[in-house]
Amino acid sequence: MPTYAECRRDLDSYISARVPVICLRTIEQQRALRLVRTAAGHARRGNMPFWIYTRATGLRDLRTNTAVLDDRSLTGAMDYAASQFTSRPNATLVLVEPDGLDADTSLARHVAELARLADTNMGSVILITDSPVWGGLQRLGMSFQLDLPDADEMYATLSAFLDDHRGHIPIAWEEPDIRRAAGFLVGVTEGEAVNLMATIAAKGSVEAGDVMLLAQSKDRIFSDLTGLEKVPLKASDYAVGGLSNLRDWLDRRGRLLQADLRATDLRPPRGVLLVGVPGCGKSLSAKAIAAQWQLPLYRLDMGSIHGKYLGESEGRFREALETADRVAPCVLWIDEIEKGLAGVNDGTGVPARVIGQFLFWLQESQSRAFVVATANDVRSLPPELLRKGRFDELFFVDLPDARDREEIIGIYYRRYLRAEPAPEELARLVDLSDGFAGSDIEAALHDVGAEAYLGGGTAQMRPDFVADTFSNTVPLSRNNPEQIEEIRAWGRERAVPAGRFAATTTPGSAGQGRRIVFLDD
Template sequence: MNHFAEQFDTYIRARVTLIVIVTPEEERAIEHVKTVCEQKNRTCLSWDVADGFVVLTGRTGLDLKCRDPLVALDLMEKTGMDNTGTIFVCKDFHDFWANPPVRRKLRSVVQRLTQTRTSIVITTPTGQIPDELQDEAVIIHLRRPNGEELDAVLEGLLKGANVKINLTEPGREKVVQAAMGMTAGQARRVFSKAIVTCGCLDDRSITLITEEKAQLVRQSEALEFLSTTETADSVGGLGVLKDWLRLREKAFTKDARDYGLPAPKGIAMVGIPGTGKSLTAKMISGLWQLPLLRLDVGALFGSYVGESEDRTRRALHIAETIAPCILWVDEIEKAFAFGSGDAGTSQRVFATLLTWMQDKKEPCFVVATANNIAALPPELMRKGRFDEIFFLDLPHMAERREIFITHLKRRNRSPRDFDLKRLVKEADGYVGAEIEQAIIDAMYLAFSDRMREITTEDIVISLKRQVPLSVSQRENIQYLRQWLQEGRAQSASYPGEVAGEPGPGQVLLEIETRD
């Protein structure tokens, strides 16, 4: 008996009269209820406005053709008062929440059937129930199928068709892992599509299933599935952070679990805008070969009471189901800026996320990025939420060289054709995003000049046309660096490796002197 079945069995033995099952998988939920009733020798009937009553287990003398909700509730009450122990499963009954007579009748029936052996079960895709029924009902969330259940779905599909399988046992595990996070129905359809498209079940199926899952995750309102090919070479500098990540590259493997290592919880990256925080989040996904989910916190907020919290729980549950994965929360300080006009909704959503970050059991690695440290709540930054907090500073000389090489190669230019020493010197005080933009601007300049090849001079001209953040945001950068010097975070970069490289304070001093 799985966790859901155990929960349901406990509630009906405790004589709970109204049970609300929250799930988009109506068929799977009813199958679980039916299995429990068969094991406990309980009569179980379903009801909906189209088919009336349908016997799932046992026998009954009810008028099965009843399609009126008020009459149906009368019959449920009459049967329940006989203490027969019947379980009634009402499909789509949430459609009647807005009907006052039906809502009142349901509440009255539930109250009169208290402590009888009869239970009314309502399946609904949302966790919103009327205020009048809040005290009468218990809510069970049916979790999406785990790996074992998805493997059973795959096995059932393979038995029903003459399908060729070109997979080893580990390969089959990867197919099931690729489907994690889907409902049973979604997984069945995707498995079928993979078989029809590829003509068999093989390694190509894994890629196809992953692509289909990306589409399904994007329908979850607040989660975005990102495909990324970024590697450690895609990010210039940040040696300390890269070494920290490489040390934990195999942390999600079975060998790590057998060794006794817990899965890493996550990191927070704070610091100057344009230093590569977002790119690093994508790089982690590529380095560890784990799916990357971006949490769109703005999409968590709904207009109805409790809807925002419900969306948050659903999004986090999907992330847990897909685990191991990377959950990226970009500019987290803006996402949870508390306002006085939302009746505390943002605070409740933030509290839900904090609790989940502290207590989550599944290997979801959280990557939070932030630019404005002052806006970050202290409870977010304390130890236990993240494994480490990294500060991303202005790139030093060695890092600027790496950044130039990375972006020149990305645009099919050989770094040997440029005076890197001069470029590195001219880019003193520039962040990675500004260096990238200077190269792009230089390419536009050369392209408009009869499509000639770009030169070092083009890039230097483009650099000089920019006003770097180290100048325009001098006060903010000084504040951020003071935060680092107070020991509140670890620098993501090693000290400058080139002789004569000025320290952070010297760079700002030189900028101020030039001004």
């Protein structure tokens, strides 16, 4: 990705070489103009005329900003430049966002003729645009792209903003805070970063906690996220019962995601793949991670990216991943990923190409987009997705054991009954819920809460009603025991258990095959 300094060197060399057409592609017009003005202001170019044309101001002198013509039309500006190119050497015309240059149009051919005329007297035409340029025009010169600010440039922008406000408002940020904020803002334009900072400063101070507030506010500037769905978070999303091994691992990865890693060769955490028994908290974990880390949560719907035209699916998927890079830091939730990436040998080649895009992005992206992918049938996923290095870790979410069921029952009992379960009742419910997934426990206690509400509260509830509801609940592990046991057998051997340890194994099974090891164990 070209930096501002690299683009400045490229532009300087193109102007010195008197390249007849210089195409500068960017969505940041003001930043590009600053780049051009810096190149034009070089001492050795003092005698070289530079003019700039915009629709709002017409043709003006680039250095002095004085008007050159009363006629503000593009045709008038090009006619004036044509007369100057024939009479003055080393002249340069800058055209800002001209329409109609993306195809073989009369305007594109007019600009091409103007560039050929400039070439006869060492002149240049600089095009600043965010649209593609017709190949016939582009081949007359050189093209380069000014990408969005990187972390170092964003650091300089934030430092300059804070220096302008020191002495006027209290500013608690130190150099590490500015570095962290700069890393969070990679993916937005310079103007958007200044607007976000101004919004924070408008409350009368810049406090240490505003670094994370800046990361949370970043996603508000993206109004139309192709392929991504913003998921609102509720207070209940913070509560996840069990999965202690996964939660400990996420605590560490959360610190790494927010750390300044510039002085290391480490990259931000890429994500986690959660596989296992349906209803055991995989999807809820994605919400809990975003809530715990105070980051926006986006859901990538694999079904919405598939199109009927050649290349449409791949284009949509690529655009969705690029958007995730821009809104980062964020949590990117891909639910039931096997449904979107299955069928690698379906004959069309689309799933294979989509998988290739995803694997490349997982491997190469340096953004702080943390992926939480969930899968029920991991056997349908391509083996290359499960290789170490794609995701940071592969966790298996099994049926909760007795201690985890006790924690889950307590969470939902308090949520739906607004009360604490008595110790003897809790112990009985733990026994009755053997084989339950977390969703089974929630469904049972939701039914109890609904009946209690209709009956006027827990005081009117029959003492054994909760236990009877649990007894009458048939969990998925009993409805479809063969499939559930097949999933559990796969997970015990190939993934790290998300709970304290793998649930009780069946006779003759190999038991827990992997565990995660922390440095301070």
